[in-house]
Amino acid sequence: MSQALSLFILYFTFLAWLSPLSETDLNPIQDKTVTIGLLVSHKSQNEIIHAAELAIETKNLKGGFNGHPFKLVVRSTEGPWGAGSKESVSLVYEDDVRAFVGSLDGRNGHLAEQVAAKSHLAYLETRTSEPTLSQAYVPWFLRIVPNDNQQAQAILDLIGEKGRGKTALLLSEDYDAKYAAKALTKYSAQTNGISPLIIAVNPNESSTKSAVDQLKKAGSDHLIIPYYSDTALGLVADLREKLPHLKVYGTLAFSMGINSRSDLKNLEGMILLQAFKGADDQSPIHPGKLASSYTFDGVTLILNAILKVGLDRESISDFLAGGDHPNGKTGPFRFDDMGNRTGNIRFVQILNGEVVSLMECQ
Template sequence: MCQALTRLVPYLVILVLALPFRAVSQEPIAIGLLLPDLSHTKVISAAELAIDRANAAGGYMNREFKLVIRTAEGFWGAGSKESVSLVYEDQVRAIIGSLDGRNGHLAEQVATKSHLTYIETYATEPTLSQAFVPWFVRVVPNDNQQSLTILKQIAKEGGGKIGILSKETYDTRYAVKSLTKAAAGETGMPPLILDLDTTSNIQDDVLEKILGNNINHLVIPLDALYLKDLIKTLGKEKPELKIYGTLHFSIGLENRKDAWDSYEGIYMVSPHLDRDKYSALPNSQSAYMYDAVNLVINAIEQVGTEREAITDYISKSDYSKGVTGSISFDELGNRQGASTLIRIQNGVPQLINPLN
């Protein structure tokens, strides 16, 4: 009997080797997405596009990537609870947020305690990067960077009196603070802060102050639907007025699909996207998300799935394949390089060359 089995062994080995090879299924590599709510479909689609393309290319060491999406909606502090769930329950390798500044701080605190990379793709509030921790980076320019870009363009336009629209929200307060400090530093005089009436779509009081105070440059560090009518009226009443929008202003226009020609002549902070080449990314916010997911995937492909290795690689690397431009970070996690400015000319966004 034993001799018979011994004679069969070579044939059994050949038979096994002849069977079709199937890779051993392994757990996917989870990347966390933290959003205000699930209505941000374009942002979700951009993240899924990056994941799908990475998986189509083979994933990482026979493992696919997957998104785990949680939201910060609901009671105050929900963002912190959901961040904890992403870290310990979902075992994500990194968290990517598209949050306002207040919720961004909560997610950052969780990432810091767990030594997990947190990448912000929307919040521009400067204090997010003042915790001096390596686990936080952002792919969008912060308020201070945007303010300097806008002030440089104002100087090129001959300078003059500056007005800044404002309203009582967390992110807007920080943006106004950054712009006020930059304006005072560049011009030697404080700008005029113009508080919007958020209870009304009619901004007659603000319009009167702009027209009556000899303002040469108006900066809009926020988005609101009623601003369109104000801008239209200013174009008729004061056509020589130069208007500038921050990144959140330009993202708001894109999300509402407002026609560019309604904002003719306005300068805006925005990444310069090749919209024909990247037609699957319909706006700036989705482009920033696409880049952030690819940052994490690229880091994993280079150094593996260990969380601290991913953080170390991202914080020190120079990623040249970003659709919003080359991406690298300073020691505080801010994206390096000046924020880019576009201007609407003949109904088309045109890049303003910073060297001109």
């Protein structure tokens, strides 16, 4: 039996054994702290972890929960398939978290969601936009980033306002990127009556010549990049020189891959999907700080829920899912029945090496 199959059987056997937590399973306050979980894809995601810690510290400086401090437990899904399940279970049954936040890819997001469904603990995802997570209709799952369908509609509506023209789409073998490409292709066919030109890129190929040649030959007016890689970043720089008329768009996944210390001049002219429309004076966020901003907002939402309704897990989930919440770094919060965040999506453009608000797209 293969290792992957063994892990598969072990995982689902373990899930079958799990049962929803009873109120006695969750001690009123263990060790006089209120514990919140954070699942990350890699232990090296320091900015994500620091953002979560800052959210915790901010509430603790104001007295925590009835004088009891909040505590953050961080677990990583690094490792073989199934690690996302194991670490999610550990958060719930070893660390006794009251809710948990994820900064995950789509595959591990599904594993974490199944644990949330079994334990009835709120799971708030701040990174993956893979749409089928919401389609499982798990009432304890919420996502504060726009999903692929929302992003596809927003970007292609924006292209429509710019006169449409020929659209191309960069394609990668990455799991999440495939879902994003699927959504973009589907919405393009619905709105334009034609699918975009698909340009497949080998992640191990550093040369951008083939992609540039295909775009030039097709006479493309717009290019959408639904993922981040060094090759994609190099392509943007090459296109600025070789096809200056081409308008280039990046999804949230592209923005989140940018390092906070990156020189944005390499992205000159690029239009990036960023966050949700908030107050009129909401400042654009540096693309490299988007992931940490969403994480800060996610942890803060959970802490606000606990401060409002207490430690009961059902009450926390109900509070998060229902009604409006104050603006965060990434805009206001309201969720639909599937756990998707709703609202107007905000775009920015890189001009003269600076992040400038472009417009809000319905």
